[in-house]
Amino acid sequence: xxxxxxxxxGQMREALIxxxxxxxxxxxxxxxxxxxxxxxxxxxxYGHGAVRTARAALAGGADRLGVADIGEAVALRRAGIxxxxxxxxxxPGTSFAEAASLGIELGxxxxxxxxQAEAAASASQPVRVHLKLETxxxxxxxPPEDYGVVFxxxxxLERIGKLRVVGVFSHLSNTxxxxxxxxxxxxxxxxxxxxxLGVRPRLRHLAASHAAIALPEARFDCVRIGIAMYGLSPFDxxxxxxxxxxPAMTLRAAVAAVRxxxxxxxxxxxxLHRTGAETTLALIPLGYADGVPRNxxxxxxxxxxxxxxxxxxxxxxxxxxxxxxxLPVAVGDEAVLFGDPLLGVPPVEAWARAADTINYEIVTxxxxxxxxxxxxx
Ligand SMILES: *Cc1c(COP(=O)(O)O)cnc(C)c1O
Numbered sequence: 574x575x576x577x578x579x580x581x582x583g584q585m586r587e588a589l590i591x592x593x594x595x596x597x598x599x600x601x602x603x604x605x606x607x608x609x610x611x612x613x614x615x616x617x618x619y620g621h622g623a624v625r626t627a628r629a630a631l632a633g634g635a636d637r638l639g640v641a642d643i644g645e646a647v648a649l650r651r652a653g654i655x656x657x658x659x660x661x662x663x664x665p666g667t668s669f670a671e672a673a674s675l676g677i678e679l680g681x682x683x684x685x686x687x688x689q690a691e692a693a694a695s696a697s698q699p700v701r702v703h704l705k706l707e708t709x710x711x712x713x714x715x716p717p718e719d720y721g722v723v724f725x726x727x728x729x730l731e732r733i734g735k736l737r738v739v740g741v742f743s744h745l746s747n748t749x750x751x752x753x754x755x756x757x758x759x760x761x762x763x764x765x766x767x768x769x770l771g772v773r774p775r776l777r778h779l780a781a782s783h784a785a786i787a788l789p790e791a792r793f794d795c796v797r798i799g800i801a802m803y804g805l806s807p808f809d810x811x812x813x814x815x816x817x818x819x820p821a822m823t824l825r826a827a828v829a830a831v832r833x834x835x836x837x838x839x840x841x842x843x844x845l846h847r848t849g850a851e852t853t854l855a856l857i858p859l860g861y862a863d864g865v866p867r868n869x870x871x872x873x874x875x876x877x878x879x880x881x882x883x884x885x886x887x888x889x890x891x892x893x894x895x896x897x898x899x900l901p902v903a904v905g906d907e908a909v910l911f912g913d914p915l916l917g918v919p920p921v922e923a924w925a926r927a928a929d930t931i932n933y934e935i936v937t938x939x940x941x942x943x944x945x946x947x948x949x950x
Pocket of ligand 1: 613615661744780781782783797798799800801807
């Protein structure tokens with residue numbers, strides 16, 4: 574296990590990223606699924622840093638990377654990452670020329686996008702695409718009534734060398750096993766229709782983290798792994814450790830001030846908390862500008878010196894307060910908001926629960942003012 578180490582001198586806050594954990598998580602998930610792995614590094618690698626996550630995932634055996642926007646894929650190329658990467662969410666009428674020239678694969682959700690891909694093909698280089706099927710989620714993707722037209726056209730463009738259909742894919746709702754199985758059946762019909770019309774994609778991919786773990790029939794040739802690669806559970810009722818995963822992000826700060834106050838002292842905006850007795854208040858320099866949710870003001874806790882202290886009063890833009898009683902907490906002491914619970918710190922899910930959201934949202938929203946630092950190896 575990597576050493577967590579201390580915050581640097583003069584450093585106020587940081588998100589420590591354990592890239593070894595990401596590598597180990599990918600390796601573990603590849604073993605569990607027995608398929609190719611597409612590692613999803615959109616949204617700056619769910620807040621962990623897209624480039625470092627991509628490198629760590631590839632080191633763990635990821636076969637391909639995935640992002641939402643073409644701009645995210647271009648940034649990976651500019652950072653020197655030449656592994657296969659697919660982008661699947663496009664602005665209307667956007668040009669695919671730059672993406673095509675960089676060998677970026679494109680998710681295609683409509684006939685219009687197929688036309689844009691055709692326009693981006695060069696004489697020497699077909700555009701590599703993954704056809705996205707709508708199978709029930711109600712977002713983008715080719716609807717079943719258009720499968721025939723789109724597959725026939727994709728097959729034609731492939732024959733004349735404009736296109737290479739690398740994959741056919743869809744995305745599940747995780748509503749229930751029955752709903753996911755219904756979508757899976759639509760997906761299989763779509764794949765069969767594609768094959769009947771002459772499209773023979775090497776990769777059929779449907780499952781994200783949830784189904785990759787819980788629904789083996791949805792694994793096909795490749796699984797798209799996001800949250801689980803970061804060591805977090807896609808399930809409400811199963812922890813990271815139960816899934817054999819190690820959370821990669823630790824969010825922590827140095828206590829910025831301590832103050833001894835009498836009983837009845839108000840704390841933070843609106844005095845939602847008043848001290849019950851003489852006590853010490855410690856100021857933590859992280860706030861909602863940094864992605865610490867304001868509506869986690871009651872229910873969340875931080876760990877300082879081996880002990881957990883609940884948030885006292887409102888979380889503000891830049892800071893919040895914890896009531897540490899009579900314990901000898903001092904300026905500069907390390908306060909950990911979340912990390913790997915096996916190391917004795919709160920899990921990110923405690924913050925997600927307090928804010929009535931999911932682990933995905935907490936890590937993804939950690940703001941730009943929080944430096945990311947890679948854990949020492
Ligand atoms: C974000 C995303 C994923 C990753 O989902 P996780 O639940 O984080 O594994 C997979 N596929 C698509 C299409 C996505 O948009």
